[in-house]
Amino acid sequence: MTRNIRIQSETPANNNHSLRIRHAREQGGRSGSALSRRSFLRQGMVVGAGAAAVGVRPDRAQAQSSRGGLTPGDAAILRFLSAIEILETDAWQQYNELGGIQDSEVPGGTGNAVYTAALAVLDSDMAQYVHDNTEDEYTHFGFLNAYLVSKGLAPANLDAFRTMPGSQATGAQQIPRLTNLMRLSPDTSWWTRYRSRTQNPDFGDTFPQAVPGLVQGEFPGIPRSDADLTPLAHIQAIANTAGFHFAMIEQGGTSVYPALAQRVTHPEVLRILLSIGPTETMHFQTWQDKAGNAPPLTDPTNGLVFPDLNSPPFGGEDYQTNLIMPEPTIFLDRKFPPCSIIRPTETRGAAMAVVKFLTDTGLFRGQSPGFFAALNELAEAADAARREGNQ
Ligand SMILES: [Fe+2]
Ligand SMILES: [Fe+2]
Numbered sequence: 001m002t003r004n005i006r007i008q009s010e011t012p013a014n015n016n017h018s019l020r021i022r023h024a025r026e027q028g029g030r031s032g033s034a035l036s037r038r039s040f041l042r043q044g045m046v047v048g049a050g051a052a053a054v055g056v057r058p059d060r061a062q063a064q065s066s067r068g069g070l071t072p073g074d075a076a077i078l079r080f081l082s083a084i085e086i087l088e089t090d091a092w093q094q095y096n097e098l099g100g101i102q103d104s105e106v107p108g109g110t111g112n113a114v115y116t117a118a119l120a121v122l123d124s125d126m127a128q129y130v131h132d133n134t135e136d137e138y139t140h141f142g143f144l145n146a147y148l149v150s151k152g153l154a155p156a157n158l159d160a161f162r163t164m165p166g167s168q169a170t171g172a173q174q175i176p177r178l179t180n181l182m183r184l185s186p187d188t189s190w191w192t193r194y195r196s197r198t199q200n201p202d203f204g205d206t207f208p209q210a211v212p213g214l215v216q217g218e219f220p221g222i223p224r225s226d227a228d229l230t231p232l233a234h235i236q237a238i239a240n241t242a243g244f245h246f247a248m249i250e251q252g253g254t255s256v257y258p259a260l261a262q263r264v265t266h267p268e269v270l271r272i273l274l275s276i277g278p279t280e281t282m283h284f285q286t287w288q289d290k291a292g293n294a295p296p297l298t299d300p301t302n303g304l305v306f307p308d309l310n311s312p313p314f315g316g317e318d319y320q321t322n323l324i325m326p327e328p329t330i331f332l333d334r335k336f337p338p339c340s341i342i343r344p345t346e347t348r349g350a351a352m353a354v355v356k357f358l359t360d361t362g363l364f365r366g367q368s369p370g371f372f373a374a375l376n377e378l379a380e381a382a383d384a385a386r387r388e389g390n391q
Contacts, residue, residue, distance in 0.1 A: 069268075070151050070153065070265075070269065071265045071266070071385070071388050073263065073264070073387075073388070074264050074265050074269045075148065075151070075153045076381035076382045076384065076385050077260050077263065077273075077351075077382045078148055078153075078269065078272070079148060079153075079154070079155070079378060080378045080381065081140075081257070081260065081276075081382075082141045082144035082145050082148065083156040083378050084256065084354060085140040085141035085144060086141045086156060086158050086178070087158070087363070088141075088253070089134070089141055090162075090178040090179045091179045092137050093106070093134055094166055094179070094181050094222060095130050095134065095181070095222065096109060096131055097111070097172050098112040098116070098169060098171045099111075099112065099115050099116050099119045099222070099242070100128075101128055101130075108175075109172055109173055110170075110171045112169055112170050112172075112229075114223075114229040115169070115222065115238070115239065118238065119239045119242065121236060121293070121294075122239065122240075122290045122293045123289075126290065130246075133250070140276055143272075143276075144276075147272065156378065158178055158371075158375075160374075161370065161374065162177065163176050163177075163368065164177045164178065164179070164180055164367065165177070166181075167222050167223060167224055169222070169225050169226050170226055172222075178371075180362065180363065180367075181221045181222045181242075181245075182220045182222065182224045183220070183362050183365045184219055184241065184245055184362045185214065185219070185360070185362040186215065186245040186248050186362075187214075187215050187248055187357070187361050188209045188211045188244050189206070189207040189208065189209050190247060190248060190251040190284075191210035191244075191288075191309075191319070192207040192209075192210060193343060194327065195317055195318045195319070195320075195323055196318065196327060197317070197327045197328060197329055198329065200330050200343050200344070201343055201344040202343060202345065203330060210291075210309060211240075211305075213303075213304045213306075214241065214304070217304065218362060219238075219241050219304055221238065221241045222242065223238060231300060231301075233299060233300055234300060236297060237297060237298075237306065239294075240295070240297070240306050243287070243294045244291045244294065246283075246287040246290070246291070247287035247288050247290075247291050248361065250280055250281075252280075253277070253283070254277070254280045254281045254342055255343070256280075257273050257276060257278075257280060258277055258342055260347065260351065260382060260385075261273040261277065262347040263347055263385045263387050264385070264387065265388045265389065285324065292309065309321050325340070326341065326342075327340070328340040331343075348383075350382075350383065351382035351383045354379070355375050355376065355379045
């Protein structure tokens with residue numbers, strides 16, 4: 001997987017990406033107000049071809065003052081976060097079409113009763129939570145892109161890579177997708193990482209999986225077709241997979257905002273990151289609680305095991321399902337007392353780490369080399385950003 005995100009920028013696909021961005025930058029003067037959240041929702045998703053049509057100018061051709069004081073590094077961090085939010089939105093939209101509340105706030109699907117019922121085993125409010133998390137993600141990239149455009153800067157636009165098939169199950173829209181929820185290898189080490197009192201990923205520590213089988217194979221988080229709706233233990237395993245994947249996605253957001261905030265320059269950009277990031281944490285906290293309700297079972301179709309996390313060899317402080325607050329752990333230096341914190345928050349290489357993590361856990365299986373090149377380029381630019389001056 002790592003090899004996919006190391007594609008060099010000379011590839012033709014990447015040149016296309018660069019051309020697209022340049023085209024966007026060269027458009028003249030229209031207001032960014034067209035990028036309202038409602039307009040995103042009405043258009044079915046994201047920035048659309050409209051991103052290129054919105055008035056944006058080259059980062060470096062303008063004095064910093066005409067960019068509202070934003071440095072190129074600030075722009076790169078905002079643009080990378082917007083791209084990640086677009087990807088998050090694409091994934092959540094697929095979950096919502098099949099398992100969320102169907103309404104005009106998050107339109108597109110018609111719902112799948114069997115999958116929705118299986119998700120409700122984790123919590124009777126799951127459909128509402130899926131809907132609300134999905135709507136939140138739309139607003140995250142919508143705001144970030146509108147803010148970039150307001151400063152005369154190019155927004156993130158991944159529309160060229162919206163090519164992958166989605167679910168054929170009852171309830172799903174038949175539209176091309178950016179992310180693949182049907183061959184996931186969800187990482188569940190966030191479960192033990194937030195329960196350890198002595199270790200921290202920023203110190204190089206690694207953590208055991210709560211559901212070891214998930215990361216060892218490829219599993220759907222949504223029904224691929226109506227054939228996945230039976231037997232009952234199979235569709236429940238799919239819902240359980242989603243339950244752990246929800247938390248996996250949101251713990252990533254929980255870390256990436258504080259990680260990148262350390263390298264922004266403008267106070268308003270810092271305010272944006274400090275205001276969006278904790279909403280990811282609110283999502284994560286909710287999903288961590290719900291994942292603990294996933295019933296222990298074995299999927300009869302593929303042998304995937306969801307263990308009883310409250311019984312040996314699991315159980316105890318590392319696994320017990322009602323321990324959903326972060327355990328205090330080491331932070332900055334072992335000489336300090338343990339502290340209850342978000343982890344990791346290391347800023348060096350944080351953007352590339354997110355891309356690698358999402359790639360390794362299967363979210364982009366089937367995507368094109370051009371997609372990985374574009375994402376790689378956005379992440380490298382964000383990781384090159386440095387906090388400037390004394391602002
Ligand atoms: Fe988000
Ligand atoms: Fe999120």
